[in-house]
Amino acid sequence: MTTIIAPSSSEEKILRMVKDEDVIYIGIDVKSFPNGELLARITDINRADDKILLYFPLFPDTNNNFVLLLQILEIIRYYKENSRLLVIIPYLSYSRQDRRFLMGEALSLKVILNSISQYNPSFLIFYDVHNISSVIKMSKTPFIHLSVIHEVFKRALYKLSIQPSNILLISPDKGREYVVKNLSKKFGCTYAIVSKVRDKISGEVTFSFTDIDMDGFDAVFIVDDEISTGGTMAGVARYVVQHGNHNVYALASHLLLVNNAEERLFKSGVKDIFGSDTIPRKYSIFSIFETFSWLIKSL
Incomplete structure (x- = not known):
C-alpha cells in the first residue's frame, strides 16, 4: 500500500x-492567518502507510508554497519518522539561480535543496530541471530526474498531424543543445542552435543564429525547458518568420507564461504553444501524473 499526499x-x-x-x-x-503566516495540516496523517509519495507544486505563489512544503515534510517526519518518502516537485523553482552571477548574491538553489534535505526524503523527483549538473552538485538527497519533453513533442506532432522528417528544431541557447539533439536523433528532425547572451544587469538578450534556410521546413519548433515571459522565444520566432517560415511553434516542459507571455509569443508569429502540466495550462498536452504508476512501483 502506498499513501499519496497532495493538495x-x-x-x-x-x-x-x-x-x-x-x-x-x-x-x-x-x-492562513491575518498576519500572512500559513499553517499546514495533514488531518489523516496517521492513516499513512510506510510508503509515502508526496506531490507538492511550488509554482505559482512559490515563496508561500515553499514554506508549506517544509511544514508538510516536518509533519510527515514527525508522525512517520521511518517511512520511505518520495517527494515530487513538478517544477523546481529557483533552479535558474544556480550560480552567483554578481558579487554578494545568494546561491538560491542550494538553499532550497539543503532545506528539503534536512527532512531526509528517500528520493526527490524532478522533471526537466534547468541545469541538472547543478542539482547533482548541490543535492544531499538522492533524486530521480525525469524528462517529459519527448512526450510533449510526440503529442504535438500528433495534434498537428505532421511528420517529423521535415521539421526544424531550434534551441534558443546552447544550454538546451543536448535536448534538441536528442529529439532530432529520436524523431529524425533537423536542429539548429541559437547563441544567446543575456546582460547580467539589465536582462536584455541578444541573439546570433546559425546560417540555415528557415523556409525549407514544414514547421519550426522552438524548444526550451520552460517558457517564463516568452521574451527569448519571441525573439527567435520573429527571426524565423522574417526569414520565411510562418509555421512556428513554442514547446517546453514548464509553461510559467508570466507577464503576458502568451500575447508576446503570438504577436511574434508563434502559432501555438505546447507543454506539460508540471504547471497546468490550457496548452498542456502531456500529464506528469502518467509517470506516477511507475514511481509508485519504484517505492
Whole structure:
C-alpha cells in the first residue's frame, strides 16, 4: 500500500491515473492567518502507510508554497519518522539561480535543496530541471530526474498531424543543445542552435543564429525547458518568420507564461504553444501524473 499526499485540487486527476495501483489518498489543509503566516495540516496523517509519495507544486505563489512544503515534510517526519518518502516537485523553482552571477548574491538553489534535505526524503523527483549538473552538485538527497519533453513533442506532432522528417528544431541557447539533439536523433528532425547572451544587469538578450534556410521546413519548433515571459522565444520566432517560415511553434516542459507571455509569443508569429502540466495550462498536452504508476512501483 502506498499513501499519496497532495493538495486536494490534484486528487481526482492523480487517482484517475493510478487507478490500477494499491494506494490511499490523503489531502492537505492550509490555514492562513491575518498576519500572512500559513499553517499546514495533514488531518489523516496517521492513516499513512510506510510508503509515502508526496506531490507538492511550488509554482505559482512559490515563496508561500515553499514554506508549506517544509511544514508538510516536518509533519510527515514527525508522525512517520521511518517511512520511505518520495517527494515530487513538478517544477523546481529557483533552479535558474544556480550560480552567483554578481558579487554578494545568494546561491538560491542550494538553499532550497539543503532545506528539503534536512527532512531526509528517500528520493526527490524532478522533471526537466534547468541545469541538472547543478542539482547533482548541490543535492544531499538522492533524486530521480525525469524528462517529459519527448512526450510533449510526440503529442504535438500528433495534434498537428505532421511528420517529423521535415521539421526544424531550434534551441534558443546552447544550454538546451543536448535536448534538441536528442529529439532530432529520436524523431529524425533537423536542429539548429541559437547563441544567446543575456546582460547580467539589465536582462536584455541578444541573439546570433546559425546560417540555415528557415523556409525549407514544414514547421519550426522552438524548444526550451520552460517558457517564463516568452521574451527569448519571441525573439527567435520573429527571426524565423522574417526569414520565411510562418509555421512556428513554442514547446517546453514548464509553461510559467508570466507577464503576458502568451500575447508576446503570438504577436511574434508563434502559432501555438505546447507543454506539460508540471504547471497546468490550457496548452498542456502531456500529464506528469502518467509517470506516477511507475514511481509508485519504484517505492
